[in-house]
Amino acid sequence: MRLGHAAITCSTALAAALLCVSPAAAQLARNSSAPVDLTADQLEVVNAQCLAIWRGSAEALQADSRLRADVLKIYNTVGAARSSSSGPNCGQVQRMEAEGSVYYVTPQQRVRGDAATYDAATETIVMTGDVVAAQGKNVLRGQRMVIHVNTGEAQMQTSVKGRNKPGRVRGVFYPNEQARR
DSSP, rough: OOESSSSOOHHHHHHHHHHHHHHTTTTOOOOOOOOOEEEEEEEEEEGGGGEEEEEEEEEETTTTTEEEEEEEEEEEEEEOTTTTTSSSSEEEEEEEEEEEEEEOOOOSOOEEEEEEEEEEEEEEEEEEEEEEEEEEEEEEEEEEEETTTTOOEEEEEEEETTOOOTTTEEEEETTSSSOOO
């Protein structure tokens, strides 16, 4: 089912779509139970897979944190089919996958990458590709960054090893700059 500029005329289709797209228990903001507000140019719901695909400048906001991408896929847990419908009973958010021009922004940092995956079980966001993280004037680059949402801790990683090799984790830090908090 695709939702975009066209209106939905069948109320049962809309009800089924709403069951699949709710991002219950998503944790994008540190220690937040605030709701997740999703927007995009288009929404496609695949009820049989408990999957919602938000396309076109997709954005997920929770409290003071934001995850932006060209495409944002939300996978909910799949339960047994309900007797009143033919589709599965979709539960909590299992993971979110962000593709294309991915940005994760909190009050403390801005992180850009080519792709990202949020895992609800571990409450981590893994950003991949050409990852650039900035905090004030400080900048860190690498191939993969793992962000622990609840603690705010992160690790930047790369597969390149050895002194003077391009592609290693690299940071530029300004010691006299105070971190914004």
